[in-house]
Amino acid sequence: MATKSAPMQRGDVTKEALLASAIAVFARDGFHAVSTRDIAHISGVNQALIGYHFRNKEGLYLAVFEHIAKQIKARIGPLADAIEAVLEAGPAVAARSEGADTYLLHLLRLTDGMTGMLAQENFAAWAQLITREQQAPTAAFEVLYDGFMGRVLGLMTQLVLRIRGSDDEIAARLTTATILGQILVFRACRTGMLRHMAWSGVSDSELAAIQRQIRRNVTAILTSKDTE
Amino acid sequence: MATKSAPMQRGDVTKEALLASAIAVFARDGFHAVSTRDIAHISGVNQALIGYHFRNKEGLYLAVFEHIAKQIKARIGPLADAIEAVLEAGPAVAARSEGADTYLLHLLRLTDGMTGMLAQENFAAWAQLITREQQAPTAAFEVLYDGFMGRVLGLMTQLVLRIRGSDDEIAARLTTATILGQILVFRACRTGMLRHMAWSGVSDSELAAIQRQIRRNVTAILTSKDTE
DNA sequence: GTCTATAAAGTGATAGAC
DNA sequence: GTCTATCACTTTATAGAC
Incomplete structure (x- = not known):
C-alpha cells in the first residue's frame, strides 16, 4: 500500500482512493446500503474499476x-x-x-x-x-x-x-x-x-x-x- | 398487540406475522439488506400489505x-x-x-x-x-x-x-x-x-x-x- | 488501466380488482 | 383486508473500445 516508499503507479492511486471511500461509506451505511456506483463516484473513479481492482463488491469489502x-x-x-x-x-x-x-x-x-x-x-x-x-x-x-x-x-x-x-x-x-x-x-x-x-x-x-x-x-x- | 385478550382480527394476524419476520431479518441483515418482498414471503403474506399496514418499509422498521x-x-x-x-x-x-x-x-x-x-x-x-x-x-x-x-x-x-x-x-x-x-x-x-x-x-x-x-x-x- | 454502454435482475411503491 | 400486476427506478457485473 502507501507504506512503501516506491512511487505509486496510476493503478495504485485508484486502488487507494476506492479503499478510502469504501471504508467511509461501508462504515457509515453498511455493505448492502452502499452501491458500487456511489463508491466509485465519491472516489472520482469509474465504476467498472472496482471490478478490475477488487474483482467485485465483496472483494473490495474484504480489502477494507x-x-x-x-x-x-x-x-x-x-x-x-x-x-x-x-x-x-x-x-x-x-x-x-x-x-x-x-x-x-x-x-x-x-x-x-x-x-x-x-x-x-x-x-x-x-x-x-x-x-x-x-x-x-x-x-x-x-x-x-x-x-x-x-x-x-x-x-x-x-x-x-x-x-x-x-x-x-x-x-x-x-x-x-x-x-x-x-x-x-x-x-x-x-x-x-x-x-x-x-x-x-x-x-x-x-x-x-x-x-x-x-x-x-x-x-x-x-x-x-x-x-x- | 397480542397482549389484549380480545380476539385477533384477520388484519392483526397479518400485522403480527410481518412484525415477527421483520424483527428477525432486519436484525440479521440490516434495513437496507432486506427487501420487502422477502419479508412478505417469509411472513406468508402479500407484499402489498406492508404498505397497507405500515405505510412503507420505514414504517415497518419503526414499528419493530x-x-x-x-x-x-x-x-x-x-x-x-x-x-x-x-x-x-x-x-x-x-x-x-x-x-x-x-x-x-x-x-x-x-x-x-x-x-x-x-x-x-x-x-x-x-x-x-x-x-x-x-x-x-x-x-x-x-x-x-x-x-x-x-x-x-x-x-x-x-x-x-x-x-x-x-x-x-x-x-x-x-x-x-x-x-x-x-x-x-x-x-x-x-x-x-x-x-x-x-x-x-x-x-x-x-x-x-x-x-x-x-x-x-x-x-x-x-x-x-x-x-x- | 480506464472508459462507455448495457444486460439481467432486483428494488419500493401503488393502482385497481375482488 | 387481500390480491395481482406493473411502473419507475436502482443494482451489480461485464463486454468491448481506447
Whole structure:
C-alpha cells in the first residue's frame, strides 16, 4: 500500500482512493446500503474499476478489513511486543509480589492505549466496521480476529493471571472480557453513552476522564480480595 | 398487540406475522439488506400489505422498535419500579452506612437481570437491532432511549451515587457506563467473546459465570477506596 | 488501466380488482 | 383486508473500445 516508499503507479492511486471511500461509506451505511456506483463516484473513479481492482463488491469489502487489521496491528504492535517481552522475562506466578505491580502497570498502559485508539476520530469508521462485523460475521471477521483481536485478548488474559497470581484461566478470560467491555462501550454504544453523559463528543478531556475511570476500575477489580 | 385478550382480527394476524419476520431479518441483515418482498414471503403474506399496514418499509422498521421498546419496558419495569421506590424512601446520602449495602444489593439485582435478559435467545435479535441503531442512529433510536434506555441508566447512576455517598454525578455516570459495558460486551462483541472464551454459546452455566464475574467487579469498583 | 454502454435482475411503491 | 400486476427506478457485473 502507501507504506512503501516506491512511487505509486496510476493503478495504485485508484486502488487507494476506492479503499478510502469504501471504508467511509461501508462504515457509515453498511455493505448492502452502499452501491458500487456511489463508491466509485465519491472516489472520482469509474465504476467498472472496482471490478478490475477488487474483482467485485465483496472483494473490495474484504480489502477494507485487511487494511484495517494491518493498521491496527501496526499501532498496537509495539505495545503488545513490550508486554510479551515482560511476560517471557518475568516469573510465571507473581502472587501479590512486586511483579504484580509491574504487570498491572502494563495492563493499565494497554487499556489506556486501547481507549485512546478507540477515541481517535479516524478510528470511528473502523470501530463501526468491526462492531457491525460481529453482529453478522462474514469472512472479514476472521481477518480481524487472526489479525489482532486474538493476540490482544490473549495478552490481557496472561497479564490478569500474573497480577492475580492465579492459574484460573477461565476466570482471567472472563475478567479480560469485562475489562474490554468497559473500553468498547464508549464506541459500541456511543450514541447512548454520549446522551447519558450529556457529551457532544469525546475530545481530550472526556477521553482522559474515561481512561481515569477505567484505570480505577481495573485496579479495583484486580486488587480487591475475593469476597464471595 | 397480542397482549389484549380480545380476539385477533384477520388484519392483526397479518400485522403480527410481518412484525415477527421483520424483527428477525432486519436484525440479521440490516434495513437496507432486506427487501420487502422477502419479508412478505417469509411472513406468508402479500407484499402489498406492508404498505397497507405500515405505510412503507420505514414504517415497518419503526414499528419493530416500538415493539422492542414495549417488550423490554414490560420486562425491566417491575425491577425499575422497585428501585425507584427504594431510592425515594431511603436517605439521600448513604455514605458507607447500612443503606449503601441495600443500594448495592439492588444494583447487583439489576445487573443480574440485565445480563440474564441479554443472554436470552429471543433477545439476540433485539440486541442486534439496538446495537446497529447506535452505529447509525435513525428516528428508531429515540424510541429506544425514551422507551427504557434513559430510565435504566438514570436509575443505575442514582444507585451508584447512593452507594458511594457521593454527589459527583459525572463520576457516577461514567461508572454506570463502564458497568453497562461489562454486561453488553457479551452481546455487542458476542462473536469475539465466544471465541475468546472458547464457548459455543451462552447457556445457564456460562450465564451464571458471567453474572458472578460482573457482581464481583461491580462490588470491587464501588467499595474500593479511591487510590489515585 | 480506464472508459462507455448495457444486460439481467432486483428494488419500493401503488393502482385497481375482488 | 387481500390480491395481482406493473411502473419507475436502482443494482451489480461485464463486454468491448481506447
